[in-house]
Amino acid sequence: MAEQLGPIDESCDSPPYSVVTACRRVGIQEPEDVRWCRLNRVVDAPASEWAALRRQPWKLLVRLAVPGVRRCSCGQRLPGLDRYTFTFRTGREASYLLGQCASCRTVYWEEA
Numbered sequence: 434m435a436e437q438l439g440p441i442d443e444s445c446d447s448p449p450y451s452v453v454t455a456c457r458r459v460g461i462q463e464p465e466d467v468r469w470c471r472l473n474r475v476v477d478a479p480a481s482e483w484a485a486l487r488r489q490p491w492k493l494l495v496r497l498a499v500p501g502v503r504r505c506s507c508g509q510r511l512p513g514l515d516r517y518t519f520t521f522r523t524g525r526e527a528s529y530l531l532g533q534c535a536s537c538r539t540v541y542w543e544e545a
Contacts, residue, residue: 507537
């Protein structure tokens with residue numbers, strides 16, 4: 434029967450697992466058990482605009498504040514995003530913009 438199903442195409446739309454687990458420490462509820470959605474899949478913007486938003490993340494918050502335009506898959510407004518910088522054991526740092534929907538707990542993220 435398994436051969437009838439064919440391969441399952443699975444995509445993971447989250448940052449590295451070490452970042453996901455660390456998100457519990459910055460207030461994300463149940464980070465390992467909720468949906469993660471990269472913001473550029475929700476907010477349509479050309480790549481050049483995303484590059485500019487990474488340099489000035491406050492513009493992303495202004496962009497998300499437009500009433501009635503962007504909503505979570507549960508229908509609620511998208512959450513505000515905060516910038517967090519994670520330091521790995523190797524000393525490397527990575528910054529992310531993170532926000533969690535208060536209703537369905539989907540975590541929206543983007544590299545900062």
